[in-house]
Amino acid sequence: MSTPTFSPGLAGVTAGVTAISEVDADRNKLTYRGYDVHDLVEHTKFDEVAHLMLLGKLPTKAELDAFIARTAAQREVSPAVYELFRKFPADANCMDVLRAGVAIEALFDPDAHKDTPEAHLQKSLRLYAKIPTLVVNGYRILKGMEPVKPSPTLPHSENFWHMLAGGAPNEFFVTTVDATQILYAEHGFNASTFASRVTVSTLSDIYSGTVSAIGTLKGNLHGGANEAAMEMLLEIGEATKADAYIRDALAKKKKIMGFGHREYKHGDERAKIVKTFVVELSKRLNEPKWLEISNIVEGVMLKEKNLYPNLDFPVASSYYMMKLPVELYTPIFVMSRITGWCAHMMEQLANNRIIRPHNEYNGPKGLTVPPISARK
The missing domain is CATH 1.10.230.10 (Cytochrome P450-Terp, domain 2)
Incomplete structure (x- = not known):
């Protein structure tokens, strides 16, 4: 049996196989399910990329309309979430608030613990729909404002601007946010995505995987x-x-x-x-x-x-x-990356084996236990 190779930070280690995205480092190229991100930014809106991530294909016009309608109808969150948000300190970190909101929403999802492909997809669509609501209204409540209702009809980025700023959004601002949402959507086995896959590999649920991922993305060496x-x-x-x-x-x-x-x-x-x-x-x-x-x-x-x-x-x-609050930059990242996380979690669950790497021990050996009176 060969000795496992140690690589700090798992650098250069292939930890799995995915059909979701490819990072071609030699050509500085990133593709989502075979599509170059340049083309996706130029020719699609983020809802189309979300469909690509979660349902595996770019949608037709009819499929896109149905996707927006299906997700927009699920944007509202439980009143219990806002009740808890109001108890948080005003200086709470917005990623911590978002993480708590996702955990609470899991309690009200009838499919939270169902382990079928359809249930996994439904949970993923709900998370995609609800996270912008949690992001904006979590921020509003921390600032002493009342939550606002999400649009039941607008596309993803337009709804975000509608909730955050009110009124008709600046068209170029929407285009800019949409582009960043596309580019943030997915990036292989990055730390937060890998954390989500590790979590669901234990046969935990997609909400738990998302909570793990949010906590991981919060760090300054990642999303922060x-x-x-x-x-x-x-x-x-x-x-x-x-x-x-x-x-x-x-x-x-x-x-x-x-x-x-x-x-x-x-x-x-x-x-x-x-x-x-x-x-x-x-x-x-x-x-x-x-x-x-x-x-x-x-x-x-x-x-x-x-x-x-x-x-x-x-x-x-x-x-x-565009006057977006700095403390919302990483939560806005989550609004996008939730599609990549969920795609990876569904992929992991479809062909699962618990992720449990080997570790190399470098501590002391052969110690004997002294009486408590003799310990220093």
Whole structure:
């Protein structure tokens, strides 16, 4: 029997097989079920990509209409969720609030513990429908506002803007959020997706897998990087300070959030796509500051560390220019990634084996237990 190979962080380890997405690191290319994300951003809306993730194919017009109608009708959440949200401290982390909301919703889902493919799909569709409601109304309640009703008819991104801002949404803002939702939807065996697969591999339920994934995505080395990147840009404040700020941070061995990616050594194509939206937002809003700061930061990071921005970096400034609350950046990520998580959990459950890797022990051996009076 061969000795298992140890790889810190499971770097380079193939932990499973999936038909959901492929990261081609050599060509910096990402595909969802065979479709290049460039084409998906250019030619589809996010509801179409959600259909692709959850139902395995791009929808026809009739299928898309039925999908939007089916999910939009399930956007309302239990009043018990809001009752609990009102008891949370005003400074609660929005990811913690969202995680709690998902856990409570599980208690009211009649299919929560049913273990059939149809039940798994139904739970996935409900989560896709309800998470934007939990995101927006969790935030509103923390800010002392009343929850608002989701639209029973609008598509995904339009409904999000309707709930968050009210009134008719800015069309380009909707397009921008839709593009980021497409690009955030799925990315192979990333930490949160793998956490969700590990959870359901024990034959736990999809809600539990989602709670595991939300807790994992919260970390700054994963989904929380978009919020951390914007906080850094705000701290820099002016383009004239950007170069010195980054060089000083690097000299102090600080991690610059939003740069580098284990899968992409020559740049994240998703970041390049979102950068085009940042440029356009800067022009339309006559707000060039964040683009100017970002360009300087990117230049220093490439020169000094040979690191390129990942998706989180341009998303941060694009969301800020659209006046999205910084504390919602990672929950908005969840609104998208829930489709990838659920696709992976359904795939795991369809051909399941519990995920239980080997570990290498590096602690002491051969110790004897001394009397309690002799212990130090």
